[in-house]
Amino acid sequence: MSTTLFRTFQPNQFSLLGTSLLRRRRSNNFSVRSCGSQTTTTHEAKQSSPTRVAPKNHKSNKLDEILRDYEAVIGIETHVQLSTLTKAFCSCSNNYGSYPNISICPVCMGLPGALPVLNSKVVEFGVRLGLALNCDLSLKSKFDRKQYFYPDLPKGYQISQFDIPIASGGYVDLDIPLEFGGGHRRFGITRVHMEEDAGKLLHSDTGDYSQVDLNRAGVPLLEIVSEPDMRSGIEAAEYACEMQRIARYLGVSNGNMQEGSLRCDVNISIRPIGQAEFGTKVEIKNLNAFSAISRAIDFEISRQALLYNQGKADEIVTETRLWEEGAQKTVTMRKKEGLADYRYFPEPDLPEVILTKEYVDSIRASLPELPEAKRRRYEAMGLGMQDVLFLANDVSVAEYFDAVIGKGAEVKLAANWIMSDIAAYLKNEKLSINDIKLTPHELAELIAAIKDGTISGKIGKEVSSLPFNNESSFVWINATFSIFADTV
């Protein structure tokens, strides 16, 4: 029986720390940066930590040089697709990935005579997000028509909010990951407003036609416009990460960039250090990952700085550029011939959006603990920033951790277990922490048992290498507890 109990590696209580540190670093590369460099992570994970820095040094040295002479001024517009059951202005289902053109009705198709009716959940989510971003709420806001012609816009206008958004004047606090220098940052939020999404336009590779799927037309969005407070690709990527984190914490969106439920457009300009005026602003679209945000900004800073250095600063024009992931560069999409004329006017078919103080207060009271509050609380508990950022990154992980320490487990031990063994297991099995069958209560007991020596660290480690979802493992664990309880 003993041979089946012991697997290949046999760390004891002392090497436990060593292995868990190593493991933790790897799993951190995966988890903390899971909203960071998704494409570079697998590459980095194969190298051990020290050499991971080396490939980046060459490029970041060049960027550091540029940033000695120039300051980048970056703002981000984020579109969050809301996870409501129905669309913004009609009762069509809001679900991703259906067969094309089945979730349609006269309202979202823009057929004559159809009238929009606002989904109450959209207002609720808007208030939640506005409060989470520390904004002032407009107790009375309105919708406007943003008019332009495009095949994926059935009505010929988008119902949005122009001059009176539901929320404005907020900020977000976040922490830069340690591998990028760490530190707190606060970035301003100019506004949050409600609007509807357009349909999906698919261009055919051959031929001169495109195809339109209107399932997405009318899906509710919240647009978050930041102040131009970011100064680097890292800061911008972390801001976008935090937007995703907050959206997921609040439950207003699943925030998947791949699905398009979180979309970021970057506005960037550079100026010689010391210059008060902003440089010419360039918009970058087609950013499909947080790492792309960071790399696109780095590229754009270099591109613009080069033009400045060559005396060709006037070649930087107000335009929209696309990020090409393959070529790793931005390319001109089209030059803006002046600002677009959207002929905004108030949407006559919709009444004002009125929020009462009671409504706002009840929503404020129902908000969960937000990432920033969690991070500060974990820090106050004595955890290091690496642990803090890992545990607070995913709301489910944080909930699990809170439950484990809620059962009395020691904070640092619980953190270690979750960050090393459990994280590694989840990564291998490609599971999320919601799938794990080891309950917080059981983990707390396990930790306590190891701590007071009921089971030795060796056995504890054995337990950790068991599949956490295997029912027989728990029979084994319980048996182990009782067998080894008497053994010191």
Add this chain to the structure above:
Amino acid sequence: MATRALLAVVSASPNRCFISPSRITILQSLTSSSSVHFHRHSRKIHRIARSYSSDSDSSALQPPDVSRLAQTARISLTPAEIEECETKIRRVIDWFGQLQQVDVNSVEPAIRAEMDGRNLREDAPETFENRDSIRASIPSFEEAYLKVPKILNKE
């Protein structure tokens, strides 16, 4: 002040030169700070939209730039049609322009007639029953998609 909103409607849809009476229903005043906010911004909107009225105290209404209007509305007009439309639009605007003579200095700007209640909808899905006829009425519906010309620019 009320004319401003109406003029925005006209500017957006020059082909509908005659607005149904229900649209002209007098806008009740709503006392709210948001309306004042709108008032401040409405000048900005109209500078962007290049609309006709300048300030509420000015009584002169500028003539419509019909060719630009037609361009933004994606309606092609021959030069003769442009001239003809210009006169017609001008006449309608001048007719509405009578409202400029009303003293609204002590009246809060209003955007719409008061609607009963807040008119919000529960977030409960309902399938529209006649989707087939919607799809059938689309002239270029092919392989589950609406087939459209390939357009890459939004301008």
